[in-house]
Structure formats: C-alpha cells, structure tokens
Amino acid sequence: MTVAEILNRAKAQGVMIATAESCTGGMVAAALTDIPGSSAVVERGFVTYTNTAKQQMLGVQAETLDAYGAVSEQVAREMAEGALTQSEAQLSVSVTGIAGPGGSEFKPEGRVCFGLAVKGRPTLTETVEFGPIGRGNVRTAARDHALALLAKGLDEFF
Incomplete structure (x- = not known):
C-alpha cells in the first residue's frame, strides 16, 4: 500500500494517525505529510530522540528504560501507546x-x-x-517498515 493509499484508507475509515519516532527523527510523519490533504488523517507526530523526551512527551516509564533500554519492544510499546494517549488519534x-x-x-x-x-x-x-547497512539506509528502511505497519493496522483493525 502506498503512502497515498494509507492516507485514503484512513480518511475513508475516519481514522486519525499519530507517530512516535526516535531513530527516524520524523521521517514517518514527513512521508505521510508529503501528500496534499494529509491533515485530514495525520493528527500529530512526536520526535522523541532522548529518553527524557520519551518520558515527558509519551509517558514512557523510567523503569522500562532502565530495565530494557530505549531500543526495545517494551519501549516501542510504551511509545506507541503514549502517542495515542497524548493525541486524538486512533x-x-x-x-x-x-x-x-x-x-x-x-x-x-x-x-x-x-x-x-x-x-x-x-x-x-x-x-x-x-543490519549494518548504513545510517541513512537503516532510517529509510525503518520509515518504510513503519508505513507498512500503519497499512497493516488499517487492514486488520478498521
């Protein structure tokens, strides 16, 4: 599903999207908002590069960061859930x-x-x-994977 298709699907289903990004530094939100009319779907994006930002903006728990580190599924879970809590997105x-x-x-x-x-x-x-494919390539691959997850979420849950 292309970015335009993600936006069209979300709009048709009345779904607002929020992003919570660290290593991609806003690339997912940028990809979504590159398309005209995306304001009907993209509610907000959080760029939380530091642990402090993850805690302050998304409510990631210090205990989770201490126990698992910022690069963990536990922190990714709290980031995604925090983005919903701190936004009007679904x-x-x-x-x-x-x-x-x-x-x-x-x-x-x-x-x-x-x-x-x-x-x-x-x-x-x-x-x-x-893998060690270079900073730019990892960030681009992560952006694309995140977009694919949004498409999956729209397919499976809405």
Missing part, C-alpha cells in the same frame, strides 16, 4: 532503534523496534534487524 506507530554508526554486541547497528497501537486493542510490537 492509530499510532512507534520507531526506536540504532541507525548507526555504532551499536554493541547486545544492541547491534540496524536493530529497530516498532510498536503499532490501536485504541481498544492490544499493542503489537516487533524488532527488525536491518
């Missing part, structure tokens, strides 16, 4: 990962965690290992 997607360069043995470059939240449904999370 569907949200979150992205948190290590675009690189760098990473560690336990959290390698290219690991990105995603959350997909729908009001009234259990939040879905997943981790994708894009």
